[in-house]
Amino acid sequence: MTTAAPRRFEPVAPDPDPARRPLFVRIRRSTSVRDISAVYLFAALFVIFALWEPDTFLTLRTWQVLLDNQAIIGLVALGLVVSLSAGVVDLAVGSEAGFGGIVVAWLLARHGVPIPLAILLSLLAGALVGVVVALLIVRARIISLIATLAMSSILIAVIDWISGSQQILDLGQPFQKIATDELFGLAYPVYILALVALVVWYFLERTALGRRIRATGGNLEAARLAGVRTSRIIVTSTVACGVITAGAGVLASSQLATGDPTIAQSYLLPAFAAAFLGSTQFHGGRFNVAGTLLAVLVLAVGVTGLQLAGAPIWLPDLFNGIALLAAVGFAQFQKRPTTRTAAIRRILRPRDGLDQEAVTKPSAQARA
Amino acid sequence: MIEDHAASTSPVRPASGRTLLRVSHLSKSFTATKALNDVSLEVAAGEVLAIVGQNGSGKSTLVKLLAGIHQPDPGGVIEVSDGSGRLVPLGQEGHRLHFIHQDLGLLPMLSTTENLDLGRPLGTRWILPARRGAEHARAAELTRHFGAAIDVRAPVARLSSAERAIVAIARALDGWRHPENVLVLDEPTTAFHRDEVGRLFDAVRRVVALGAGVIFISHRLDEVRALADRVVVLRDGRHVAEAPAGHLDDAALVRAIVGTDVRTDVRTDVRTAVRTAVRTTGPAGSAAGPVVLAVDGLGGEHVHDVTFSLRAGEVAGVSGVLGSGREHLNSLIFGVDRPSRGRITLGNDRIRTGDVTAAIEQGVAFVPADRHRLGAVLPMSARENLTLPRLRGVRRRLGAIDRRDEAAVTRRWIGEVDLRPALPDRPLATFSGGNQQKIVLAKWLRTNPRLLLLDEPTQGVDVGAKAAIYQLVQRAAAQGTAVLVASSDAKELTSLCDRVLLMDQGRVVGELSGEALTETALIHAALATGVSGQAADSTPEGGTAS
Numbered sequence: 001m002t003t004a005a006p007r008r009f010e011p012v013a014p015d016p017d018p019a020r021r022p023l024f025v026r027i028r029r030s031t032s033v034r035d036i037s038a039v040y041l042f043a044a045l046f047v048i049f050a051l052w053e054p055d056t057f058l059t060l061r062t063w064q065v066l067l068d069n070q071a072i073i074g075l076v077a078l079g080l081v082v083s084l085s086a087g088v089v090d091l092a093v094g095s096e097a098g099f100g101g102i103v104v105a106w107l108l109a110r111h112g113v114p115i116p117l118a119i120l121l122s123l124l125a126g127a128l129v130g131v132v133v134a135l136l137i138v139r140a141r142i143i144s145l146i147a148t149l150a151m152s153s154i155l156i157a158v159i160d161w162i163s164g165s166q167q168i169l170d171l172g173q174p175f176q177k178i179a180t181d182e183l184f185g186l187a188y189p190v191y192i193l194a195l196v197a198l199v200v201w202y203f204l205e206r207t208a209l210g211r212r213i214r215a216t217g218g219n220l221e222a223a224r225l226a227g228v229r230t231s232r233i234i235v236t237s238t239v240a241c242g243v244i245t246a247g248a249g250v251l252a253s254s255q256l257a258t259g260d261p262t263i264a265q266s267y268l269l270p271a272f273a274a275a276f277l278g279s280t281q282f283h284g285g286r287f288n289v290a291g292t293l294l295a296v297l298v299l300a301v302g303v304t305g306l307q308l309a310g311a312p313i314w315l316p317d318l319f320n321g322i323a324l325l326a327a328v329g330f331a332q333f334q335k336r337p338t339t340r341t342a343a344i345r346r347i348l349r350p351r352d353g354l355d356q357e358a359v360t361k362p363s364a365q366a367r368a
Numbered sequence: 369m370i371e372d373h374a375a376s377t378s379p380v381r382p383a384s385g386r387t388l389l390r391v392s393h394l395s396k397s398f399t400a401t402k403a404l405n406d407v408s409l410e411v412a413a414g415e416v417l418a419i420v421g422q423n424g425s426g427k428s429t430l431v432k433l434l435a436g437i438h439q440p441d442p443g444g445v446i447e448v449s450d451g452s453g454r455l456v457p458l459g460q461e462g463h464r465l466h467f468i469h470q471d472l473g474l475l476p477m478l479s480t481t482e483n484l485d486l487g488r489p490l491g492t493r494w495i496l497p498a499r500r501g502a503e504h505a506r507a508a509e510l511t512r513h514f515g516a517a518i519d520v521r522a523p524v525a526r527l528s529s530a531e532r533a534i535v536a537i538a539r540a541l542d543g544w545r546h547p548e549n550v551l552v553l554d555e556p557t558t559a560f561h562r563d564e565v566g567r568l569f570d571a572v573r574r575v576v577a578l579g580a581g582v583i584f585i586s587h588r589l590d591e592v593r594a595l596a597d598r599v600v601v602l603r604d605g606r607h608v609a610e611a612p613a614g615h616l617d618d619a620a621l622v623r624a625i626v627g628t629d630v631r632t633d634v635r636t637d638v639r640t641a642v643r644t645a646v647r648t649t650g651p652a653g654s655a656a657g658p659v660v661l662a663v664d665g666l667g668g669e670h671v672h673d674v675t676f677s678l679r680a681g682e683v684a685g686v687s688g689v690l691g692s693g694r695e696h697l698n699s700l701i702f703g704v705d706r707p708s709r710g711r712i713t714l715g716n717d718r719i720r721t722g723d724v725t726a727a728i729e730q731g732v733a734f735v736p737a738d739r740h741r742l743g744a745v746l747p748m749s750a751r752e753n754l755t756l757p758r759l760r761g762v763r764r765r766l767g768a769i770d771r772r773d774e775a776a777v778t779r780r781w782i783g784e785v786d787l788r789p790a791l792p793d794r795p796l797a798t799f800s801g802g803n804q805q806k807i808v809l810a811k812w813l814r815t816n817p818r819l820l821l822l823d824e825p826t827q828g829v830d831v832g833a834k835a836a837i838y839q840l841v842q843r844a845a846a847q848g849t850a851v852l853v854a855s856s857d858a859k860e861l862t863s864l865c866d867r868v869l870l871m872d873q874g875r876v877v878g879e880l881s882g883e884a885l886t887e888t889a890l891i892h893a894a895l896a897t898g899v900s901g902q903a904a905d906s907t908p909e910g911g912t913a914s
Contacts, residue, residue: 206768208759215756218745225704225742226756226811227728286747 037330038281038291042298049305056308064185070300071189072097072248072255076267077274077292078193078200079244084275084287085204086237087217088137092129092148093245093271095155098264100126100246102159105168105259108175115175119250126246129155130239137238138231152268159261168259179254189251193293196244201289213237214286269320273299277327299323385413388581389465389550390455394444396429396605403429404440405605411550411581416572418584418596418613421625422858422891426605427585431554434458434583435467449548466540467552472532474539476525481507483524484539510538514571530564534571547579554585555690569595587689587894589618603627622892657681658715660850661819663701666710670696672874674710678819678850683841685861686854687880688871689894694854695737697871698821701852702734703727714819728757733812737823737854739801743808746797750787750807751778753796758815781810786836802833809840820844822853826860838864858890870894 049057056062076097083090090096104122107113113121129151136147179189204210215223216233224230248267253259274295281291302323303316389411396404404426411417421427432438434446436458447455448464458465474483481500484507507520516534524532533556540551553572557565572595576582586592592599593613601609601624609624657680666674671693678684688694699705701712706722713719720726727734736742744753755762755774763773778792785806787799796804805825812820822841826834841864845851855861861868867881870893880889 202768208762208764208769211752211756211759211769215745215748215752218747219741221742222745223756225702225724225734225736226745227725227758228756229725 036281038277038294038298042294042301045298045301045305049301049308053305053308057305060185062304062308064187066300066304067190068187068255070296071187071193072252073267073270073274073300074193074293074296075189075196075248075251076245077271077278077296078196078289079241079248080271080275081278081287081289081292082200082204082213082237082244083241084279085210085217086213086234087220088133088144088148088234088238088241090133090148090238090241091145091268092133092152092155093241094266094268095152095159095264096126096129096242096245097249097252097267098159098261099129099155100249101253101263102163102168102249102259102261103246104250105171105253106162108171109168109259115172115178118175122250123243123246126242126244126249127239128242129246130242131235133242134231134235134238138234156264159264163259163261165261167261169257171253171257171259175254176257177254179251187255189255192247192251196247197289197293200240200244204289209233209236217287269317269324270296270299273320273324273327276324280327280330295327385415385579385581386449386548387411387455388413388449388548389583390445390447391430391434392445392447394430394433394446395441396426396433396438396444397441402605404433407602407605407607409600409607409610411583413548413579413581414576415597416576416582416584416595418586418592418599419602420586420589420592420599420621421602425602425625427602428554429605430602431467431552431585434465434552448550464548465550465552467554468533468536468540468556469554470556472536472556474524474532474536477523479523480511480518480520480527480535483535484510484542486539507538510542511535514538514574515567516571528564529560530567533560533568537571537575541575541578541580550581550583551575552583552585555587557586557588557591565591589621601625618892622888626888626891657848657850660715661701661852662713664711664713666697666700666707666712668696668700668705668707670874671700671707674874674876676869676876678852680818680848680850681845682867683845683851683853683865685865685868686852686871687856687858687861687868687890687894690856692871692894693874694856694871695823696874698734698823698852698854699736701819702732702821704734704736728815731816731818732821733757733815733817733819734821735805735808735812735823735825737827739804739808739828744796744804746804747795749793750782750796750799751775751792753807754778754781754792754811754814757811761814777814781814784813785810785840800830800833802829802836805829805837806833806840809837813840813844817844817849820849820851822851822855824855824857825853826857858887858894861885861890862887 076093079096080090080093083093100122103125104118107118107121108115133144133148133151136142136151137144140147179187181188183191202210204213212223212228212233213236215226215228216230216237220230223233249263252263256263274292275287277295277298278290278292279285279287281294282288283291299320303319306315306319387410391410392408394404394407395402407426407430409417409419419427419430429438433440433444440446446458448458450456450464475486478486481504485503504520508518511518511520511531511534514534514537516531518527518531518535524535527535537551541549551572556568560568569591572582572584584592584595593616596613599609599611599613599616599621600607601621603625604627608627659677660680661678663677664675670691674693674697676684686694686697696705700707701719703719703722703724703726711718712721714730714732717730719730719732724734740746745756748756751774755769755777759769762777763770775792782790782792787803787806787810796807799807809825820841825841826837829837841851841853851864853861853864855864862885865885867879868885868890869876870878870880870890878893880893
């Protein structure tokens with residue numbers, strides 16, 4: 001049965017060249033619920049809360065605060081997108097942010113290091129964490145899930161050790177201004193997020209490095225056999241992730257005017273929910289920057305709206321948890337084979353295909 | 369001596385003993401192909417029935433039908449003895465067939481005792497402490513009965529391959545209340561050392577002596593002769609011959625396995641035709657080209673002391689049964705596995721062993737057998753897969769990949785390999801196996817390799833794509849690429865290669881080229897000469913057999 005038997009397969013229905021499709025088809029495709037469900041979700045949430053809480057939800061201030069708050073979560077999510085693209089499931093992103101935040105606070109308040117140097121050192125600390133994570137994965141061959149879970153715990157311990165489990169205060173007015181000063185009504189972190197998003201998008205989507213990162217995440221062994229130095233690629237992406245998340249932590253300390261040892265955990269789940277919900281958008285199943293930013297916004301609108309409506313304090317956690325499950329579940333649902341994709345799969349894996357066919361349709365064959 | 373049963377399907381009556389298994393008019397179709405076509409056979413108590421045939425002759429399908437993994441086409445019946453001499457349809461009367469597959473199905477970390485206990489129902493003992501002493505004693509007795517004096521407390525992973533097989537057999541036999549069972553051994557000796565085979569055969573003979581029946585499926589004719597009482601030959605899904613093992617000689621058996629028609633010579637003609645057609649446009653015939661690859665004393669985990677060289681424009685094949693090292697040689701040269709000794713030179717440069725990226729830089733390309741796991745990044749688009757091995761070849765703008773240039777490169781190559789549908793931005797996973805393989809080949813041809821290594825290049829590929837892939841390989845050779853094809857498909861090797869290296873036990877034991885390179889000779893070499901050194905002797909005989 002392993003014979004190269006003549007296997008008939010129906011050619012996949014030919015799609016015309018995307019550029020040559022009629023305009024209305026292109027519009028219909030680009031607005032299909034399948035690819036941009038989050039946009040519709042956003043619209044629905046907006047309408048619901050606009051009707052429910054018009055006095056608060058529709059004010060400019062609400063939206064300014066929302067964007068200011070979400071900028072930091074957005075940064076953490078972007079860092080996560082970089083590492084997820086390379087196939088590293090980084091459960092330490094939250095702790096990496098917390099670590100960056102506590103290091104900068106510690107340097108400023110306890111050691112009087114100048115602000116630029118303090119920021120630089122804490123970004124370096126983030127990079128160092130990235131290197132350690134990569135070495136655990138590449139050299140010690142520990143799967144990323146476990147390596148980063150352990151790393152997360154270690155980082156939390158380090159954070160507590162550095163801070164003595166106390167908030168670090170007196171970071172100074174100039175440092176505080178970084179995350180709270182506004183330009184055109186929006187705080188600086190929003191612009192920083194936009195800039196980082198642009199850079200990450202450019203590298204992931206447009207450069208050879210990004211292509212190699214995605215190849216590594218798509219199939220590490222195949223990428224290696226195609227000449228991609230996958231170990232270096234993993235180091236590069238975890239370091240990038242470490243720097244971005246540490247930067248997010250610095251902004252968090254600046255925004256709170258405190259080095260808070262407890263913030264670490266509050267970023268992990270929103271970042272994962274955003275990255276995974278984002279992966280179902282635009283590029284169908286692939287982690288991407290635009291989808292992630294959209295997802296951050298949708299999740300924030302949901303949480304903010306519920307809070308404005310007087311929801312209890314535990315609600316954001318519930319909302320993020322459900323959103324993560326829904327996003328991943330939805331992605332699985334998208335992947336479920338329709339009859340056509342099932343046919344394609346049969347051709348894809350001839351051997352399995354035959355087995356499946358035989359196993360799933362014995363009765364049909366017996367009747368024939 | 370061999371009775372040809374291509375026309376009549378009634379099996380030869382077993383010489384002795386009661387019939388334990390009867391298969392009558394068994395067929396199995398997969399969409400367009402008949403993998404098994406009206407096969408009938410019987411297994412009697414106390415005999416070993418060997419089933420031989422090429423890859424794709426229907427052996428595995430038969431095993432899967434017996435195991436119930438596949439359902440037979442209507443009309444086919446499998447009957448087993450119910451213990452009192454009557455035959456009842458399979459499935460009505462408990463487990464009467466027992467399978468020892470190649471991988472044996474043992475848990476390597478558990479001890480022999482634990483492995484033997486796994487399948488047994490616990491009943492009320494599930495909560496009681498295990499009676500270790502008694503269980504160990506029982507396990508030891510059981511394995512000793514089949515000729516293995518082993519430490520039943522040690523993890524199975526520490527046993528030799530024959531000992532492991534014996535444990536598997538003991539487990540299959542454990543719990544038989546009467547001996548009227550059939551044991552199916554599906555190529556059990558593939559991973560064995562020569563001297564271990566005898567131990568396994570002793571164990572099998574003991575099983576037979578109990579009064580059970582055995583079906584033995586093997587690639588190696590010497591083993592078949594040593595163990596079997598009767599031999600059934602399958603070809604193209606049909607039961608084509610059956611004879612007592614004592615009446616066999618190799619030539620007759622190979623003739624039955626390959627078929628007596630002279631298709632093989634037609635194949636050779638096609639090869640020459642394709643070659644000359646392509647060669648007229650390209651430089652250098654196979655003999656004239658300079659040496660591109662020189663492998664000297666190469667050794668690794670599954671390969672020992674391999675020495676050969678390959679010229680520009682030459683297509684060489686690697687043949688051998690599974691476990692002969694055939695499937696490991698290419699990855700060793702490419703650097704997927706790190707060689708333990710020996711030297712590989714490419715042109716004048718020594719290849720840095722164990723460094724894939726460096727090998728690619730030096731002009732080596734490798735198409736692995738496992739496309740899904742190793743060959744391609746299936747979630748990425750065809751275009752992205754195509755340009756991955758040499759991204760530097762695509763123009764840049766502001767450090768970014770110039771998408772127009774990449775699209776142009778992609779267009780050229782999908783034209784070259786005739787990708788269908790010609791939609792390079794689709795994920796590669798949505799293409800058919802043949803078209804995926806075309807992209808995998810194209811991505812390497814794009815790097816303009818000096819040496820192209822192919823492992824099972826047309827596995828799971830439809831016929832149309834197969835022809836296209838052969839054309840591409842021939843064209844690359846005509847342009848001066850040295851090609852090394854490792855394949856289990858004798859037809860493929862005869863239609864692609866100038867010469868074929870024969871491997872056995874990790875060593876190159878012979879070579880076929882020119883007139884001697886025929887399908888019959890290849891199969892003869894692979895089947896008959898399990899023992900090193902005989903390959904060369906058997907070549908002329910096999911070559912003239914058809």
